[in-house]
Structure formats: C-alpha cells, structure tokens
Amino acid sequence: MEKLDRKLGFFSSIPLGLILAISFLAPLFVVALFSTMPQKVFSLGQLPDFSSYKLFFNQGYYKSLLWSLSMALISTAILFFICWPLAFGMAKVFKKFTLVLTIAVVMSLFVSENIRLFGWSLTLMKGGLLEGHLRAWTGIALPSLLYNTGIIIFGLVYVYLPFMLFPLAQGIAMVPEDARQAAADLGANRWQILLYVDLPLSSPGIMVGSLLCFVLGAGAMSESKLLGGQSVIVIADDIETAFTFGQNWPLGASLSMILIIIIGALAIYGINKIDLDTVMGRKR
Amino acid sequence: MNSSKSTQIILFIYGLLVIVFLYLPLISVGFASISKARYLTFPIKRYSTKWYMKAMESETVYAIITTSLKVAVIVTVISMIVAFFGALAFARYNWRYRGFFQKLILLPIFFPQTVLGLALLMWFNSIGIIPTWKTAIVAHLVWIAPIATLIVAIRAYSFDPSLEEAARDMGASTTTVLKEITLPLLMPGIISAGLFAFLLSWGNFPLSLFTTGADSTLPEWLYAKMVSGYSPLVPTLGILSVASSFLLVLVCIALISFYRSIQNKIN
Numbered sequence: 078m079e080k081l082d083r084k085l086g087f088f089s090s091i092p093l094g095l096i097l098a099i100s101f102l103a104p105l106f107v108v109a110l111f112s113t114m115p116q117k118v119f120s121l122g123q124l125p126d127f128s129s130y131k132l133f134f135n136q137g138y139y140k141s142l143l144w145s146l147s148m149a150l151i152s153t154a155i156l157f158f159i160c161w162p163l164a165f166g167m168a169k170v171f172k173k174f175t176l177v178l179t180i181a182v183v184m185s186l187f188v189s190e191n192i193r194l195f196g197w198s199l200t201l202m203k204g205g206l207l208e209g210h211l212r213a214w215t216g217i218a219l220p221s222l223l224y225n226t227g228i229i230i231f232g233l234v235y236v237y238l239p240f241m242l243f244p245l246a247q248g249i250a251m252v253p254e255d256a257r258q259a260a261a262d263l264g265a266n267r268w269q270i271l272l273y274v275d276l277p278l279s280s281p282g283i284m285v286g287s288l289l290c291f292v293l294g295a296g297a298m299s300e301s302k303l304l305g306g307q308s309v310i311v312i313a314d315d316i317e318t319a320f321t322f323g324q325n326w327p328l329g330a331s332l333s334m335i336l337i338i339i340i341g342a343l344a345i346y347g348i349n350k351i352d353l354d355t356v357m358g359r360k361r
Numbered sequence: 362m363n364s365s366k367s368t369q370i371i372l373f374i375y376g377l378l379v380i381v382f383l384y385l386p387l388i389s390v391g392f393a394s395i396s397k398a399r400y401l402t403f404p405i406k407r408y409s410t411k412w413y414m415k416a417m418e419s420e421t422v423y424a425i426i427t428t429s430l431k432v433a434v435i436v437t438v439i440s441m442i443v444a445f446f447g448a449l450a451f452a453r454y455n456w457r458y459r460g461f462f463q464k465l466i467l468l469p470i471f472f473p474q475t476v477l478g479l480a481l482l483m484w485f486n487s488i489g490i491i492p493t494w495k496t497a498i499v500a501h502l503v504w505i506a507p508i509a510t511l512i513v514a515i516r517a518y519s520f521d522p523s524l525e526e527a528a529r530d531m532g533a534s535t536t537t538v539l540k541e542i543t544l545p546l547l548m549p550g551i552i553s554a555g556l557f558a559f560l561l562s563w564g565n566f567p568l569s570l571f572t573t574g575a576d577s578t579l580p581e582w583l584y585a586k587m588v589s590g591y592s593p594l595v596p597t598l599g600i601l602s603v604a605s606s607f608l609l610v611l612v613c614i615a616l617i618s619f620y621r622s623i624q625n626k627i628n
Contacts, residue, residue: 079455085535086449086456093447093466093506100503101469104477104484111483121487163379166372178376185383187606189564189580192599195587196386199393199401199596206389209403238383289471296473299566303587313475320479320571330483333476344471345464353463357452357511357518 105337111330119326129331138315138332145312146339148226149294152233153287156241159234160286164245165275168252182239190236194303197232198223201304224306232300237293241286247356248282249275281351288347292340312336387603393596401593412597421582422598428494429579432569433562436501440509440558441551447506448513448547453522466507474504474567482571492574500572501562508561509554516550556613560606 113125133139167175185193200206201222208219222228252275260270276283298313307314312332319329393401397409416422450456451463469477481500485492524546528538544551566580573581579602586592 081535082454083456086454086459089446089454090450090456090458090462091446092443093450093510094462096443096502096506097465097469100481100484100499101477104480107484107487108480111487119486159379162372163376166376170369170372171376174373174376178380181380182383184607184610187560187564187610188387188603189566189583189599191566191580191584191587192390192564192603193386195583195595195599196388196390199389200386204402206392206403213404235382238379292471293473296476298475299584313473316476316479320482326483329479333479336473336476340471340473341468344468348464348467348471353467354452354518357515 108330108333108337111327112334114327114330116327117325127331129325129328130335132328133331133335138312141310141312141315142332142335144309145295145297145336148230148233148309148311149291149297152230152237152294153241153290155230155234156237156290157245157283157287160238160241160245164242164249164282167242167246168249169254179243182242186239191299191303194232194236194299197235198304201228223304224308226305226309229301229305229309229311232304233290233294233297236297236300237290240289240293244282244286244289245279246282248279248286251282251356252278281356284347285351285356288343292344295340296336387600390596390599390603394600396593396596401596412593413601416594416597416601419594422594425577425579425582428573428576429563432494432497432501432578433559435498436505436562437555437559439498439502440506441555443502443506444509444513444554444558445544445547445551447510448517448550449543451510452514452517453543466510469503469507472504474565475570477503478568478571481568485572492572494573494576494578497569497573497576497578500568501565504565504568505558505561509558512554512557513547513550516547520546552613552617556610560609563606564602 107121110121110125112129113127114121114123115126115128163178167178171178198205202208203219203221204212208222212218256274256278257270260274265273296313298311298317301307301309301311301314313336316329316332316336319325319332323329392403392405394412395408395410396405397407397411398405447466450459451466478500481496481503482492485496490496525538525542528542529535533541564580565578566584569578569581570584577585579598583595583599583602586595
C-alpha cells in the first residue's frame with residue numbers, strides 16, 4: 078500500500094510539476110541570466126558584467142523599490158486592522174452571513190482589477206460619482222482625491238482585501254473554542270483573550286494573509302498607474318519601463334531579480350513555517 | 362462562547378459596509394456605461410444605451426472577446442486535468458517529496474504577476490517563441506493551475522481513503538479505482554476549480570500584459586484605453602465583462618442546486 082502511494086504520488090505530481098518547471102522555474106532562471114548581461118542586449122550570448130545592478134544604485138531605482146516596499150507594508154498593516162473584526166465575525170459569529178460574505182468577496186475577485194480601480198477613479202475624480210453629486214447637491218467643490226500617495230495605498234488596500242480576509246478567517250477558525258472559553262472562565266477579559274489566545278493561535282492565518290498582501294502589493298503596478306497617476310513611480314513600473322520604452326532588458330531583469338529575491342525570500346520563509354496539512358484540514 | 366447581540370449587529374453592519382466598499386466602483390462604472398455624453402461627469406444628465414449598441418457592432422470588440430474566450434476555455438480544461446492529479450499528489454498520497462511539492466505550488470501564487478509575465482516574455486524570446494494568445498495560455502496556467510489544484514486539494518483532504526482501499530481489495534486495478542472512485546468523489550472540487558480557472562483567466566490582466574504579443578485580451582484592451590486615450594466603450598465593455606462573469610456563476614450555482622434536488626428526490 079505504501080509503495081503504491083509513493084508511486085502514484087510521484088506520477089500524479091508530474092503534470093503540474095512540468096508546467097511549473099517549464100513556465101515558472103525556467104523563466105526565473107532566464108531572468109537571472111539576463112540580469113548579468115551588459116546593457117541593452119537582447120540575447121544571452123554575451124559575457125556577464127553585472128553592470129545593470131550598478132544602475133540600481135546609481136540611477137535611483139532603489140527609491141522606487143523603497144516606495145513599493147513601504148506602501149506595501151503600510152497597506153498590509155491597514156488591511157490587518159480592517160479585516161480582523163470581519164474575519165472574526167466570519168469564523169466565530171455569523172452563520173449564514175459568512176456564506177453571503179464569502180460569495181460576495183470571491184465574486185469581486187473575478188472582476189478584473191483594472192476595471193475595479195477604474196471604477197474608483199470614476200468615483201473619486203473631480204466630477205466623479207462622489208464629488209460631482211456633492212457639488213450638485215450642496216455646491217461645495219472638493220479638490221480631486223486622486224493622484225497622491227494616499228490613494229495608491231487605498232488602492233492596494235482595496236485590491237488585496239480578499240487576500241487578507243480569507244487567510245485570517247481560516248486562522249481564526251482554527252482557534253479552539255475551548256481555549257477561549259477556558260481563558261474567559263479564568264477571568265480573562267475580552268482584550269486579554271484577543272491578545273493571549275486569539276492572536277497567537279491564529280498566527281498561521283495572520284502570517285499567510287500578511288505575506289500575501291505584502292508580496293503582491295510590493296509588485297503591484299495598476300494602483301499607482303490608474304489611481305496614483307504617476308505621482309509615485311513604483312518598482313514594477315520601472316521594470317515595465319525598462320522593458321518597453323527603455324528597451325533595456327538586462328536593466329529590467331536586474332530590477333526584477335532584486336524584487337524577486339526580496340519577495341522570494343519572504344515567501345519561502347513564510348511557506349516553510351506553515352503546515353499546509355493542518356491549515357487545509359487534513360484528516361488524520 | 363457567544364458574543365453579545367450588539368457585537369453581532371455591529372459586525373453584521375460592518376460586513377455589509379465592506380460589501381458596499383467592494384462593489385461601489387462597479388456602480389460608478391455601471392452609471393458611466395449608460396451615460397450619453399462622450400466625456401463623463403457626474404451627476405449624469407442623460408442616459409442612453411448607445412454605447413452598448415456600439416460595442417455589439419464593433420469588430421475589434423468581437424476579436425478581443427474571442428481571444429479572451431479562447432484563452433480562458435483552454436486554461437480551464439488544462440487546469441481541471443492538471444488539478445485533479447496535482448491535488449492527489451498534494452493531499453492524498455504519501456510520497457517522498459510531497460512537502461516540497463506543496464511548497465513549490467504555493468510559490469507562483471506568492472509572486473507579483475507583472476514580473477512573472479515579463480519573466481515569461483524573456484523566456485519565450487530566448488527560446489525563439491513569438492508571443493501570441495497561445496503563450497498567454499501558458500502564462501495564465503502558471504498562476505491558475507496551482508490555485509485550481511488547491512481548490513481540488515481541499516476536496517481531496519476531506520475524502521475517506523478507505524473507499525479506495527476497499528475497491529482495491531475487491532480486485533479493482535489502479536486505473537479503475539481512479540476512474541470509478543477517486544474521480545467521482547473529487548468531481549465537485551474539479552468543477553469549482555474549473556469555474557475559478559475560467560473566471561480568473563477571463564479577468565486576468567497582469568499576466569496577459571506582456572505575453573499576448575500582438576493579440577489582446579479584454580482586460581488588456583481596457584487597460585490600454587484607460588491609460589491612454591479614453592474610450593466611452595471602456596465602462597460599457599467593463600460592465601459586459603463583469604455581467605457575463607456573474608451570470609456564469611449564477612448559472613453554475615443554479616445547475617448545482619438543481620442537480621442536488623434531483624439527487625435528493627432519487628434517494
């Protein structure tokens with residue numbers, strides 16, 4: 078039986094394994110190679126000189142990276158506070174409403190993120206849904222709410238809300254009710270239960286959610302393009318420009334590599350820490 | 362431990378507000394799509410459905426929708442097959458590299474899609490493939506096949522391996538077990554994975570951006586128009602795209618509940 082399991086497991090991993098090998102690992106390898114090439118070449122047949130990594134520091138690309146990372150960090154923190162009460166409600170309080178919420182949030186994911194962000198720019202622009210109606214009804218004209226750093230963070234919070242909400246709810250659902258009850262019986266108040274029972278026991282969910290939001294936010298581009306109107310250049314934007322207008326693939330590749338290394342290290346660290354079998358509910 | 366009535370009500374209202382927050386931009390897009398003016402300002406003075414008529418007649422629109430559909434359908438079919446086997450390797454069988462395999466699958470999900478798209482562009486270029494809508498299928502699969510696998514894996518976690526063992530003890534071959542026991546048991550998971558795969562591919566933009574070459578998918582076309590040269594067709598096509606996704610979900614939910622009620626009657 079065990080022998081058969083081992084064989085079947087190996088064989089059934091092949092299709093997905095192949096897809097990931099040829100379209101995930103191989104491309105990453107090519108990016109790594111390209112990043113070492115001299116400027117503005119389009120083939121890998123040159124001697125590596127690592128010159129584009131120098132540009133990262135010399136030409137100020139590190140600023141874009143810092144912007145991306147700090148905006149991702151801030152939006153992740155905001156998302157944690159916004160999503161915690163709702164995730165708690167979904168895991169412990171609501172009954173049928175949890176299903177309604179889940180369907181509503183999942184359905185929103187099926188809408189292309191640029192349509193939703195475009196909707197926000199229609200809502201918040203001067204003469205948009207909010208400002209236009211406010212002015213028509215009260216006569217007060219507001220300045221445009223778009224094109225600043227705050228609105229980019231708002232966009233990140235909006236787009237990545239589901240990626241925080243669901244892992245958090247899953248994490249909180251894993252907190253055994255007995256533990257909370259016991260703490261309450263021993264005289265813990267609401268905040269103490271939150272701090273010493275709920276938060277530590279739901280940490281796998283907290284970690285997955287925060288990691289997803291941070292990582293995806295750090296590599297995001299649409300928010301700054303559609304809402305921020307280039308008020309801040311993010312690293313993904315620089316990468317895209319290097320490939321398109323700049324026609325400098327090694328530069329784009331080295332910027333990508335720097336982002337990939339930061340994100341990859343975080344993701345691998347986080348993924349290694351969680352036990353997927355418990356999170357996803359394997360039967361023992 | 363029951364939370365008090367007031368906490369329940371506050372959380373409920375909070376949940377409703379979050380739903381409103383998620384869908385408010387779509388309301389704006391909806392209004393914009395039926396505004397008569399070419400350049401939009403709120404409050405909207407005159408409504409018309411002329412942009413919908415224009416969208417129906419346009420040949421560009423027809424071409425991009427066909428491209429999007431082709432990509433989404435092929436991605437769905439491949440994802441469903443791959444996810445069936447992938448989920449078994451992920452959740453069901455105990456084999457040596459299961460832990461590694463699980464982690465490998467998660468990595469593409471934890472990855473910025475724009476960067477992934479660019480990496481694929483370089484890869485295609487260095488092995489001499491010119492990007493078209495076919496390469497976009499590969500790009501979508503990198504991200505969607507792992508998600509589909511996770512969805513089927515949830516189902517695979519919850520089924521009882523002794524059913525397979527019983528069949529095997531009675532002399533069924535490995536393929537018979539897979540076909541007659543495992544596949545039907547995982548079917549609900551595979552169907553929802555297919556639905557997710559279709560919708561995620563249909564709405565995906567960052568992966569398509571660099572991998573479709575001269576072809577264009579619907580979200581890509583919308584983005585191009587949003588960034589440069591606004592077209593009144595943007596809100597219209599946006600709404601059409603969203604409406605078709607939601608319709609598909611509703612049809613699937615209806616079909617599933619219809620199927621269940623028939624099964625209940627038989628039993």
